[in-house]
Amino acid sequence: MAFLDWDQTIALNIDQIDVEHQKLIKLMNAIHDRNNESVNNKEQLADALRALIEYTKIHFSSEEKFMDSFLYPGIDMHKKIHKDLLAKLETISRDFAASDQSTVPESVFLFFKDWLIAHIKGIDTKYASYAKKA
Numbered sequence: 001m002a003f004l005d006w007d008q009t010i011a012l013n014i015d016q017i018d019v020e021h022q023k024l025i026k027l028m029n030a031i032h033d034r035n036n037e038s039v040n041n042k043e044q045l046a047d048a049l050r051a052l053i054e055y056t057k058i059h060f061s062s063e064e065k066f067m068d069s070f071l072y073p074g075i076d077m078h079k080k081i082h083k084d085l086l087a088k089l090e091t092i093s094r095d096f097a098a099s100d101q102s103t104v105p106e107s108v109f110l111f112f113k114d115w116l117i118a119h120i121k122g123i124d125t126k127y128a129s130y131a132k133k134a
């Protein structure tokens, strides 16, 4: 069973963005699976965390360009929320790489999962509704 399944409750019904959200979830699930393997390679886990951050940046930039395309009035606040999450993920990734832990703490996955669902449902939905009316 996947750590998190994408479903219609988090669909924005904007194809490109839904595909990107699905990819974020897939990357997180892959790290979670790897984390739970009996033999772990810390470097691979650290690389996978970095890849998740890099894709998160790509997604945020894609969303921000989209919001810009229809002059979404909430874009500045939305960009700030993205920036704050990236800063937090960078800290998590740096701390993990520097720690003596061989696996990523479960709290990291729970944090990212809760953040993702709350952000898509509470924040991304707002620009999606606005875009449909614009």
Ligand code: FEA
Residues within 6 Å of the ligand: 021, 024, 059, 060, 063, 078, 082, 116, 119, 120, 123, 124
């Ligand atoms: Fe505003 Fe989209 O960002 N969902 N994520 N992460």
